[in-house]
Each structure stands twice: as C-alpha cells, then as structure tokens.
Amino acid sequence: MSGKTLAAVAAFCLFTLFIIAGTSHAASPDEAYNKTSSALYAKAKQEGELIVYTVWDVEHIVAILQGFSKKYPGIKTTYWQGRNPEIVTRTITEFRANRASVDAILSDNAPPVLRAAGAIMPYETAQKEALLIHDPTMPVVSLQVQALTYNTKRIKAPELPKSWENVATPKYKGMVALDDPMRAGPLSTQLAALKDFWKDEAKWSAFVKGLKALNVPVHKSTSAMFRLVIAGEYAIAMPALLHDVMNEKEKGTPVEYIKTATPIVFPRYAAVYAKAPHPNAAKLLTEWLISPDGQATLDSVGREASRKGFPSKTSIENAYGTGTQPVAVHDKLFMEDPQKWLDMHVKPIWAK
Amino acid sequence: MILTPVVIVLLQSLTTTRLATYVGFTGENYLRVLTDPEIFSMMKNSLLYAFGSAVLGTGVGAMLAWIVARTNTPGKALVELMPLYPLLMPPIMKNIAWILLLAPRSGILNNFLQQNLGMEEQVFNAFSLSAMIWVFGLACVPLGYLFLLPVFLSFDPSLEESAYIAGSRPMHTMMRITFPLATPAFLSAFILNFLRGLRSFETPVLQGSPAGINVFVAKVYDSMSMEFNSGLATAYSAILIVLSIAVLMFYVRATRFSERYATITGKGYRVKVIDIGGWKYFTFFAVFSYFLLGIAVPFAVLIIVSLIPYYDYETFMNFFAHMDLSNYRKVLHHPSFVSGLYNSLTLSLATAAITVMAGIVMAFTIYRTKVYGSKVFEFIGTMPLAFPPLVLSVGLVLVFIGTPLYNTLWALGAGLFVAYFPYALRNASGAIVSIHKELDEAAWVHGARWRHVFFKVTLPLLKPSVAGALFYIFIEAIRNIDVAVLLAAPGSEYGPVTLFDYFRVGQWGEAAAGGVIYLIILIVAVSMAKFVFNVKFSL
C-alpha cells in the first residue's frame, strides 16, 4: 500500500470514529467521557487556569484538585473555601459587578440559588447515564446522604425505629435530637424530599406534627448534634450524614445507621459560573469528578459517589444494598428559596 | 474608610432584596423587620445573654486587673499573665469544652457527680441561658482585664490615699474610689463585650438553640443563609446599630467630664501596692481560679478529647486505654496548616499595629483637639462592631470590588482594619481620658505642636494600653475568619484554616488536636514575648 492509501484509510477510520462517537452519544458514559474530556482538555490547556469556589473541606478540595492536576497537567488550580451563604453572597456580588472571578462552584445548596439568580452557565454532563440523580444544567458530582443514626450504647436494636416516620412517635421522646427544621439544614431537606416522595399531605403533616410533639432539643448545628449523639447525650440523630457515620464507624465509635430508613439525598453540584473566565477547565473538572477516576478520588476523602453502582464505602449501594432507590429533593422552590418554602409548609405546623 | 462600607451596606438595605436584586428605593426590608413578631422575644434573650456575659466578664476582668495591679498578691509575673492566657483559646473551643463538661446527660461533671457521689439529678445544664452566660462571660474577662490593667497600674495613689485618710477601708475604697475612677475604661470594655455578646453566634447556636433560646442575631444569620438577602440582614442589624448608639451615648454622657477620670496626673507619684494581708492568698486563688476555669480546665478536656477516637464519658475516663495520636497526624498533614498559620501571623501583626495606631490618633482627635464634630467618630468608629461579620464583609466586598485592590492582601488588611478599629478606638479613648489634660497643655505652652504633644507626651503615656490592645487585636485577628472570608483571594490561605475548618465541619477530635497545637504555639509565643521582651503594662 502506498502512503496515499494509508492516509486515506486513516482518514476514513477517523471519519467513522467521529460518526460512531456522534451517534453513540448514549452508548457508554465512559466513552462519552473520554471524548468530551479530551476535547475539553485541549481548550482548558489553552485557558491554563481553573478557579474553584467550594464549600468542601480544605483537605478534600486539596485532594480533589491534586487528583485533577495529576490527570490533566498544565492547568493551574486555585480555590477559595467558604460556607454556603458566603459562596452565594460572594458569587452574586461578583456577578452583579460583572467580574469574571470564578470558574466552578462545588457546593450543595449554593448552585440552585445561584442558578435562580442567573449566575450559572448551564452545562449538561456527557456522562448523565451514569448518574443516580441528573440535573441538565448542573452536573451532580456527589451526594449528601442522610442516614437515620443511633448510638449503639444508648438504644438497643428491638427499640429502634424502622423508618423516618417511626421517629415521630411518643416513645422516642427524650431520646431524639432534632436538626432545626426551620433552617436550611438536613431535616428541612428531608421534609421537602419526603413531601414530594409520599405525595400524601396528611401523612406528611402528621409526620411534622409528630416531630414537634416529641418536644426535644432542636439543634442548629448538625455536626454538634452528631457529636452529642456519639457522646450519649441523645440516642438518635434526626438525621446524620452518611459519610460522617461511616467515618466514625471506622474508628470504632458506637454509632450505627438504620438500613430500613430510606436514604435521603441532596445533590452536590459542580456548577459552571456564568461569567467563568475558564469555562472549559470548569467543565473538564465536572466531567472528571463524575468519571470513575474522580469518583475514586472523592471516595478517598470519604465522600459519597453520585455514580450508579460505584463501589465506594459511602455509596448508597454499598451502605443500603444494590437497587436501593434514594429519595431525592426535587422541589424547585425549596432549592431556590428555602425560606419561602419553609414559611409556606413547615412554619404553619411548627410555629404553633 | 470605615464609613464607606457602613454606608454602602445601609444603602443596600434600602434598595435591594433577595440575591442582591436591585429594586429601587424601598423600605420593605425595614418594614419586614418591624413587623416581625418574633424579634421581641429574641431580643429579650439577646439582651439578657449579652448583658449577663458583659457584666460577668468585664466585672471579673476589672477585679483581676485590680488584684494584679494594686495588691501584693504573690507570684506577680505569673499572676499578671494568667488572666491573659484564656484569650488565646478561640471562643468556639471553649464552647465545645464546656458542652463536654456541662452537658446534662453526657457531660463530664454530671456523670462524675452521679457515679461518684451518687447524685440523682443533673446538676449542670450546658444548654441553658446561665451556661451561655457562663461560657461567654468567661471569654469576656480578658478584654476587661486588658482595658483596666493599665489604668490601675498608672493610678495616682493620692486619689486613693485621701479616701484611706477619710477612714475608708481598702475594699470600700476600691468600690467607691478606684472603680468609679476607672469608669471610662470599664465602660469601654463593657460596651465592647456587650456588643460582642449581641452579635455572637456560636454560643447561642451551640448552647442556646437546644434549649429553645433563640437570639436575635439568628434572624440576621437566617436572612443571609436562607434568603441570601444582605439588605434584610442589614435591616435586622440596624436594631443592633441603634442599640449600640444608645450604649455609646451613655458612654459619652458618662465620660463627658473627662477630667474627672484622669488617673494619670502631672503630680509625680509612685504607684503603691496595697498590702491586703492574708487576703493576698485569697486573691491569688481568685486569679488562679479564673486561669483554671478560663483555660486550664477546658484545655485539659480538649487535650484528652484530642487523644481519644471519640468522646463519651466512658472513653473519656479511660482515655489511657484508648489513647492514639491519629487526630494529630491528621492535623499535621493538613495541606494548609503551616502556610495558613504563617500568612495569618504576618497579616495579624500588621493589622494590629496599624489599627491600634489609628485608634489612638482618632481618640486623640476626639478628646484632645477641638476638631469640629469629632465626637461623631466615637459612634462611627464603633459602628462596624454592630454589624454581624458577614454583613460587614459584604459591605467591604462592595467597596473593593470595583477597584484593582479586590482579591489582594490589601483589601483583606483593610477589612480586618475596619473590623478591629472599634476595639482600638474604645481602648484608646478609655485610656486617653485617663491622662490628665494638663499634661498636654503643659506641652503646648512649652512650645509643643500637635504632633509633638501626640508623639512625645500622649503616645508614651499610652504605652501600657497600646501593648494591651496590640496583643488583643493580634490574637483576635489571627483567628478571624468571618470578616476575612469574603475578602480572601482564591489561592491565598488566610488564618489557621485547618483548625477552624475542623470546627466548621464538627470534627471535634481533630479540632481539639489542632486547637491544642495552636494553643501551645501561642502560649509559648506569648510567654516568651512577655519574658524576653519584658512587655510591661505599666508606665
């Protein structure tokens, strides 16, 4: 064969490859990832930089960015860490001042709010087929999983509640610690998720009333509440976060979660800022985080996977068994304006 | 400089709503605040809590300052330092330690009483108003101590001696003569502690809400965290501003005859130490008890907690069996432990120096020159304290966002400056009032101009207070996150992020380990500074 034919064959192969890639978009998330990421990487390298705002712990974000840089060298990464209100406030302020200040926002509660304000550039991940929860404008890279958790020294198995709604029975009076349902915390998320899931107004409001009737301490700090359950101050945490529970169990702490209570999840997004100076780098980060490599990095810092069937210690499958369908929050109003949602639904019952 | 963020924030509260959406000039935010039925009960809680803590903290601080400065309590060098160590411990560490100590069911003290003394009831309750006041009040002591120590150390003793001659006993003299004369410094510290209490968030969140005690500042926080409406948050803080102006007006009124409080006079005198006889063991014990309660006991609890995998009473008591160093390993491997500490050290030092200097200049202008309207700055200079940190931070971001300074260290420095200026100003104004005006006037008539009076007379006389304020602001700034957070540029680590990160995440074991390391560094540094550089709080 001459060099010409060789070139022609090569060109043909490349051509068919393109076609296959184009048509088999839904075929395999891994292929989609390989293709999309290489295209993004080429552009991201041109941009050369990536700025991340994150709510995640410094240790975690450092590990994540290190993993990202290892896979995609040549992109300088920097981060700023703050709490959700701080992320929202900073991003909104910069957005209103027209500043191209950040590329990707790694957070749970902040992105939906920012999106409502128009500060998010919609981006749909190429690996959507792989995800437990998918949002077409903001890739879900991890999940916040709520687990019904108890102190094994304080309460014995036969006395345990079987489900979330079981907790709202008088026998748990004085044993439960409640997260404040009137703040944008885990319990209000749970209420929003269950309201949607049950689609039974009477059952839902009976649940809220039952919780209120327990008349137990209400905490504004989920982590402090979890520590107090470990300490034995309370027997049951309503609720705790799965990765905290797993982390403690590993150390031998006397806590356990109840597998029959359906896990309740809230997405952790990697959203692209509307005025991102390096949008391709941001998109590349989100794709990588969803990829098996990225998910493994998340697992190494103890964070939950968002990929279906991903074998990590904090994944739903691993913790609750294969095929477990988590209950997710879909309520748009709750995600974008939690105060209004709470005022509408919870306050009338709770504030009585 | 200080006014701009304040004005911007106030303006925003009149023009914007959720998510910083501009809605034109409106009073809606204020209307919402005024029609909120919950704020009265919250305000009551806030006032009780802030007032209680400020009274306890400033009062004990003043007593300790008097003991250290004016009595022959043994162990002077140590006694002088002991009330300062608690300042080194971040307030949230104290909250956690005291929760561990006082929690009704799982607390160390209740368990100890029940198991060893057979007591049935739970004596202590960490989740109550009194426990909140106890913990925050203890945290308020160092400020009172630092503000009053210089006053007592440079006190013209003839002011007291005349009372002794009139037949007044030492204790009586202290209550009737010494303390009233220290009113400006006392009020200054009291006001600061009071405002700190009003806007403090951690103690109410950790210890108040489980008891159903909701404080006013939670409203501000909710406006930011649930509605992302800094306009509304500002409108809520406006109540704090009004309150703080009222408190300041009281201060300005109380100290309007500033000559009455001049305890540093132009008559040469030797500061005399009062021989209190056998009481000196008691006073030593008092100082030592504060040292124990303020830092030693909570510190010991945290050390143990940092060495065990998790806290419960059983593990705590058998900590030898459970001891491991994994928490320390984790902290020391934290990516920003060293760099963060270094950055915040240098920036805090610079901030403390500049802020304290500016505070003195301002206080000097207010009390020693006839610059028209300078009294107003007493209010303006203290105002940043009335804003919850995040609201103030937003104002600062808005100031800098249009300038090339945004996302630089300068903006961060300026932010810290604004946040700590109130401390510097209150400290300096309390101290300047205590210097007799004649000392300035003597300089003028002998040919000194303003700058000479300032640099050669006022500043050297203020040296003890300056040392205290520098120390205080440095320690506070080094662990500041709230104001700095929005101004820190991506990639620049500020503050011992590690430690506070753990607190935010609620990893108490790691937090305790980080806190222990941080505290040891600071305690060593402070003790060295005290003995090596011979830092003195007297003239």
Add this chain to the structure above:
Amino acid sequence: MAILKVQGLSKAYRDVKALDDVGFEFDKGILSFLGPSGCGKTTLLRCIAGLEVPDTGKIYIDDRIQTSILEGILVPPYTREIGFVFQNYALWPHMTVYNNVAFGLKLRKTSHGEVASKVEAALELVGLQKLQARYPAELSGGQQQRVALARSLALEPRLILLDEPLSNLDAKLREEMRVELKKLIKKVGISALYVTHDQEEAFVISDTVAVMERGRILQYATPDEIYNRPANQFVASFIGRSALVDGKVVKVDGEHCLVLVPEFNHATLACHTPSGAAPAATCNLVIRTGEIQLSSRRFDDPENVLEGVMISREYRGGLTDHCIQVGTRQIVVTSHKRCPMIDIDNEQGKVFLHVDKSAISVIIAERAASRAEVPA
C-alpha cells in the same frame, strides 16, 4: 509698653459668666489674681496662655496681638512664648527631670550643648541640679514644684503664668516657697501672673493685686491699697479678718465723718469720709479686727472706743483669739504687738476696744444712698 494688655474679655460656660468684660494692663513685676474659687481667675490665666478661647475680647502680650475674637486671631499656645506653671505641676511622668525641663528647648531646635547648659542653669536656679536623672515620681512635692518652675524658666519667657502653684504643698512648705518664688522671679527679672485664693500669699508675693469675683475684676491696686482702702464690701470682706456691720452716716465733716452703728449699742464711730457720703446715708463698715486695740481699762480718749464683754479666749500658739461681745455682735480679736493678750481684771468683766479711723472702711450702700435722696 505693656507686657500684657487685656481688653473686654468675656467667657461664659452655659449661663455662668466665668469672665465678664475683664480688662487691664500690666507691665512689670508680679500681678496676683485673688479671689474665691470659681471667680474666673484660672479661666483668665488659661485665656492668656491660649489654652482657652474667650467669647469676646483681645489679649496682647508685649504689644503683639495674641487673641482677638472679632478679628479671628488666635495665636496657638505653643508660639505665645510664655511660661506656665500648673496647679498639679503637670510633670510628664515618663520623662526624667532633665527631659521635662529640656522638652521645650529641644522643640526649639536649640543645639544639644545649649539645651544642656540651659537646663543646667534652670535647675541650678531652683536648686535641683543634682536630681536631673530622677523621675517625677521620685521627688517630693516641693521638688516637683521647682521642676515645673524650672521647666518654664528654661525657655526664658518674658511672662510666666502661675496657676495656684503652691496649693498642693503643706502649710510650712508653702510659706517657705512663696518667699523663695518671689526672690526667684525677681532675680530672673521676668513678669509674672499669679493666681491664688490665699490673700496672704497674694500680698506676700505680688506688686499688684487684682481681686476678682464672678468674672469681674473688683479692684486692681497695690496690696497696701487693697488692704487699707478696699473698693467695695466684697474686697473688704475677702481681705483679712474683718468684722462687717451696718451703719448710718450721722455727720460729714470734710475728711471725717461720724457713723452710727446700731449693732454696737448705738455707738458712733469716727471714720474717713468715703466718696458719696451724705448724712442719713446707710452704709457698711468694714472693721479690720487686726488693728483693734484691746484693754481691760478705759482708754483716756473716749473717741472710737467700744465697750464689750469677753466671752472666751483661745490660745493659738503665740497668739490668742479673744472673742468679745459688743452689743449684739461677737468680734474675734487676735493679740499682736499693738494689742497684747489681756486678762480681765475689772468686776463686770468689761473689755474696751479702740478702733482707729484707719482700721475702718466705710462703704456707702448704693441702693440705700439713692433711697436717702428720696424724701420719706
């Protein structure tokens, strides 16, 4: 040429007039401002130093204008080139004696050697050259007072202002210091303004005395004149120990007049005629008790002799206070050279008091005088 000229100076704090149209001229020597506390004397001094801004008026030092409210002139204190000694010394506690005295000199950019020699000279003047390395806290009150003085003198001002400089010293030291102070000022040859509430101190120290009350200068004269011819009742009562009684002019005869005193058993006293005296005018008599002569026997000349009864006698060191009832009044007479201590040796316990004309000042009551002109 006057070293100090003050014109129409007024200052009010709220409704209280601290200075009320004060004006005077002063050239050489020592001028004392004497008056009770709150009379405005310190305010006046501070206005002159430029530490206080009057509401109206002008101040000239050495014929140069320093303060003129109308013209908006206010020379700052640091360029007025005057000395000022504060009541509480106002020594800077953080500086040594040397540095306290050198303070103003250093600011004048005087050369190092010159500063040292001038400080040395000033300290020598007050006799403290050995203590220059000490801090104010290590000095006694009198020594501190001298340092404060040296600090002012070191600048060689033409005018020095002293605000009750001796009031913080004990009585014995005060008496010593006032003599020393006067000598020192005379020796240096500068003019001095001296504020005090102690009349004895004012008389000892000054060439001229200005008696002040409620922001006004009531009398501006030599100590002798003020003592012997007080301009009004306030001055008279403020100066020395004196008894004040109401009287009525009975007869005017050129330089002398007769005044009836109802309180003294309707006795008549011959006095120097004051201005505005007319028969039937009511008046006040100021009797300087220090000039009364006491005797247990009748005087030969019955003129101006009062009769009284000794009520008590108190020994006071070398002196004795005799408390005597004359008519309805009690008078305290202290023994002195012209009036030695007496014992009562007559049966009725009677005492005789001779009051010389020169010991009486007659002040015609203004309102009473005008009433007298109106026929009843």
